[in-house]
Amino acid sequence: MSMKNYLFYLLITVFSGISCAQEDTEIKNPKNINYSYEIVVPDVDIPWGLSFISENEFLYTEKSGQIFKYNKGEISEIKGLPDIYVRGQGGLLDIAIHPNYKENKVIFFTASSPLGEEKGGNTALWKAQLKNNNLENLKLLYKGEENSTKGQHFGSRIIFDKMNNVYFTIGDRGNRDKNPQDLNRDGGKVYRLTENGKIPETNPFFNKNVSKKAIYSYGHRNPQGMTRNPITGDIWIHEHGPKGGDEINIVKPGKNYGWPKITYGVNYSGTIITDQTEAPDMEQPIYYWIPSIAPSGMSFSTSDVYPNWKNNLFVGSLIFEYLERIVLDGSKVVERIKVLDKIGRVRNVVESPNGFLYIGVDGKGIIKILPN
Amino acid sequence: MKFLIIIYFISSFLFLSQSFKTKEQSIKDGYEIYQDFCLRCHMSEGEGSKGIPPLAKSDYLFNDIENSIHVVKNGMKGEIIVNNVKYNNVMESPGLDDEEVADVMNYILNSWGNSYDKLITYEEVLKIK
Numbered sequence: 161m162s163m164k165n166y167l168f169y170l171l172i173t174v175f176s177g178i179s180c181a182q183e184d185t186e187i188k189n190p191k192n193i194n195y196s197y198e199i200v201v202p203d204v205d206i207p208w209g210l211s212f213i214s215e216n217e218f219l220y221t222e223k224s225g226q227i228f229k230y231n232k233g234e235i236s237e238i239k240g241l242p243d244i245y246v247r248g249q250g251g252l253l254d255i256a257i258h259p260n261y262k263e264n265k266v267i268f269f270t271a272s273s274p275l276g277e278e279k280g281g282n283t284a285l286w287k288a289q290l291k292n293n294n295l296e297n298l299k300l301l302y303k304g305e306e307n308s309t310k311g312q313h314f315g316s317r318i319i320f321d322k323m324n325n326v327y328f329t330i331g332d333r334g335n336r337d338k339n340p341q342d343l344n345r346d347g348g349k350v351y352r353l354t355e356n357g358k359i360p361e362t363n364p365f366f367n368k369n370v371s372k373k374a375i376y377s378y379g380h381r382n383p384q385g386m387t388r389n390p391i392t393g394d395i396w397i398h399e400h401g402p403k404g405g406d407e408i409n410i411v412k413p414g415k416n417y418g419w420p421k422i423t424y425g426v427n428y429s430g431t432i433i434t435d436q437t438e439a440p441d442m443e444q445p446i447y448y449w450i451p452s453i454a455p456s457g458m459s460f461s462t463s464d465v466y467p468n469w470k471n472n473l474f475v476g477s478l479i480f481e482y483l484e485r486i487v488l489d490g491s492k493v494v495e496r497i498k499v500l501d502k503i504g505r506v507r508n509v510v511e512s513p514n515g516f517l518y519i520g521v522d523g524k525g526i527i528k529i530l531p532n
Numbered sequence: 533m534k535f536l537i538i539i540y541f542i543s544s545f546l547f548l549s550q551s552f553k554t555k556e557q558s559i560k561d562g563y564e565i566y567q568d569f570c571l572r573c574h575m576s577e578g579e580g581s582k583g584i585p586p587l588a589k590s591d592y593l594f595n596d597i598e599n600s601i602h603v604v605k606n607g608m609k610g611e612i613i614v615n616n617v618k619y620n621n622v623m624e625s626p627g628l629d630d631e632e633v634a635d636v637m638n639y640i641l642n643s644w645g646n647s648y649d650k651l652i653t654y655e656e657v658l659k660i661k
Binding site: 205206223224246247248250251310311312334428429430454479480481504505522523 | 572576581582620621626
């Protein structure tokens with residue numbers, strides 16, 4: 161091999177090494193570990209959704225298509241589910257109890273559904289009453305239109321506001337050129353409906369000439385984390401970027417978050433999607449990750465259960481297999497620290513009524529983080 | 533007799549539509565499936581990622597092709613050793629139909645330095661439960 165060729169191959173090796181390794185050098189290891197954990201529900205393949213009824217009672221979903229109730233150590237399967245389209249990233253996704261669950265026993269859940277004429281599926285939101293471990297009065301509140309056999313980007317997380325309006329997300333369904341920027345198409349959106357599935361008159365596009373009036377914000381890629389900032393009340397989401405460019409966004413009504421017109425990421429192959437990272441009338445993320453952490457699940461800690469964690473943001477990482485603790489100054493990310501490093505693919509993070517953090521970890525189950 | 537003729541035509545149609553796919557076409561279709569369902573974890577050169585085993589030049593993949601088809605069809609979990617490295621993760625069933633499983637197997641078995649003489653067919657995948 162000539163010297164020139166040798167140098168060429170050396171360069172190739174060095175560059176491919178950089179692109180493969182993708183270590184996150186900005187996140188810190190904790191100085192001291194003042195927590196431990198216990199596995200509350202073992203052996204769940206993909207624990208997607210989790211919603212607390214009380215400190216010792218919660219509902220959780222298994223992406224393959226099941227809902228379970230945990231009550232003081234006993235686990236029961238919930239029956240009466242609709243037909244679910246389990247393919248790729250689709251399946252049974254988030255679950256959330258109604259803010260007045262104790263009186264009305266109402267729950268909401270999102271799942272990919274094959275309903276409709278075309279082959280494939282799209283994300284849907286259901287409402288039902290939970291009675292004797294059975295779903296009754298099942299009602300489809302929203303179904304993302306145009307099914308697709310694509311395996312990607314179904315969203316989906318659910319939260320409520322003080323009026324009991326329900327917010328949920330649908331990812332771009334693997335069709336970034338058509339869906340996220342089009343207000344007449346589903347996908348790549350945050351949606352808002354009343355608890356009965358109606359479109360609130362205060363929705364940003366209610367009086368506009370668009371067909372998808374349930375849209376609250378758009379230009380998203382695949383939001384799989386959504387929570388409310390306990391101080392400001394704002395809705396915070398994160399979304400998966402392509403290769404690099406996962407984002408945290410503060411969701412405001414009617415705003416465009418830019419995907420795929422602007423992004424800090426590139427295609428998986430390394431080729432460019434766009435050289436634009438900002439544009440007029442498009443919102444900037446408050447933070448973006450390079451390399452991608454594959455964020456899933458998001459919650460603030462609002463309690464004093466853990467020393468120094470109050471008002472920190474917690475985000476699961478599927479790729480790096482830890483929970484990120486994000487220290488904020490307002491909406492500015494100040495510091496990121498690993499929690500439970502090497503625990504496994506963290507799918508979800510939720511705060512319990514008493515302020516404990518619970519995480520869902522693929523293959524491991526549902527884990528409670530305990531302060532020392 | 534009429535019934536038998538109908539059965540004959542339906543089965544020959546199925547036979548034609550499934551088996552007569554060339555290896556080249558199957559690999560091409562498999563590439564699309566791979567981009568959709570596998571890329572995010574196994575990456576564009578089949579190199580794998582953190583905690584996710586490689587498919588490129590993977591001994592595990594080639595040691596037992598039937599098992600590999602089974603994994604693509606049904607998913608897997610637990611500890612495995614690939615090229616002398618231990619992995620312990622969950623791969624959920626991607627929910628592909630049998631033809632898609634055959635296509636993506638043909639793509640994986642013939643990409644990134646991998647090569648496999650035989651064509652994985654729909655019928656072969658159908659038999660593996």
